[in-house]
């Protein structure tokens with residue numbers, strides 16, 4: 001069977017409803033208060049704050065606005081902080097650990113309020129997440145964690161034993177799971193478009209197809225060299241996340257770009273969706289090499305994502321492998337074709353914590369470790385407030401050191417071995 005639908009595309013499903021915006025060729029200003037590199041959620045959320053603060057703001061992107069992860073993701077929104085409280089407390093002390101965890105809660109609450117206040121039409125919902133256990137041990141771990149949530153940092157959640165799993169998913173693959181009741185979803189392309197429109201309405205100039213090629217100190221500010229000419233800026237914000245490159249070698253040494261891959265199925269009969277995904281919840285599983293999936297906002301398709309190879313793959317190859325994983329969970333989809341297969345580079349850090357800060361006078365926010373829909377927008381907002389010198393720009397992540405590893409220059413040569421090791425552990429159910 002040909003897995004690919006006749007109208008198959010290797011571009012994100014979201015681009016059908018929200019094509020990459022045609023912003024024309026805006027003139028590059030000679031001088032601004034703030035230049036922002038990257039027009040995804042981070043860059044635009046920062047631009048919105050800064051432009052509304054009355055500063056002349058330019059956002060420069062090497063490609064179309066939102067071309068990076070911000071129009072490619074799964075639209076799943078969680079509390080976004082990966083390490084647990086005990087791990088963070090060991091590394092940073094108990095007080096800092098609680099502040100970091102709280103930032104994840106803040107980011108989730110913030111995005112719901114932001115979308116409502118700004119009136120952004122992006123199918124934002126709070127359906128909750130079913131986090132499925134890939135092994136009995138994983139289920140026990142999850143159930144224990146929910147029963148013993150740290151005081152003051154509890155989240156609304158309940159366990160779903162395997163016997164009741166069909167309430168959540170039409171599969172017997174898993175060993176039960178946990179529902180995180182406040183986790184949310186949106187259409188990432190629409191959300192990006194909403195941010196873009198608001199940043200531009202506030203006065204920010206967004207210049208697409210304008211790679212930034214150099215940043216040099218110049219008096220009290222910076223000269224930002226681009227393919228279209230130079231801009232003088234008093235402040236610079238780097239918002240390049242998984243696409244952080246040679247422009248900023250210090251950041252590049254601290255960011256591990258990892259491909260994340262997704263497919264969309266062809267439209268399904270409503271009865272199929274109702275059987276396989278009876279709720280609108282977003283879904284993830286407890287594998288280290290995680291699967292994440294959800295119904296499309298109109299409940300016609302399943303959008304399925306994960307990492308399918310040890311190294312990076314082309315989207316036809318990744319599409320076939322993701323399809324195989326999808327069918328392992330829902331065998332009745334064996335004959336279902338895929339209409340879209342795409343990927344993007346997320347940014348990991350060596351301690352799986354996002355960072356916001358300043359290095360040699362240049363602001364940055366990045367390293368969302370695959371969970372950046374709310375965190376990137378939230379930290380982008382905070383970095384914008386920091387540029388404006390506002391107290392509300394402070395975060396629980398301020399002041400953390402930003403680790404790298406000896407010999408690491410930005411090419412993750414260790415990734416294939418690491419992914420293979422995690423895959424083996426997933427198969428063993430540990």
Ligand SMILES: Cc1cc2nc3c(=O)[nH]c(=O)nc-3n(C[C@H](O)[C@H](O)[C@H](O)COP(=O)(O)OP(=O)(O)OC[C@H]3O[C@@H](n4cnc5c(N)ncnc54)[C@H](O)[C@@H]3O)c2cc1C
Pocket residue numbers: 037038039040041042043060061062063064065066067068069070071072073074075076077078210211212213239240241242243244245247260261262292305342343344345346347365366368369370371372373374376
């Ligand atoms: C397939 C996939 C699924 C995902 N699913 C989820 C999910 O369900 N939930 C979740 O929370 N997160 C998810 N993510 C992660 C999330 O999308 C990102 O964390 C978030 O979009 C990061 O936003 P950003 O603005 O920081 O970076 P990006 O949106 O990646 O933008 C960075 C931009 O920087 C530009 N750039 C880089 N270098 C330069 C330069 N020198 N000059 C000019 N411009 C430059 C790039 O062109 C790019 O547009 C997913 C990511 C992928 C790829």
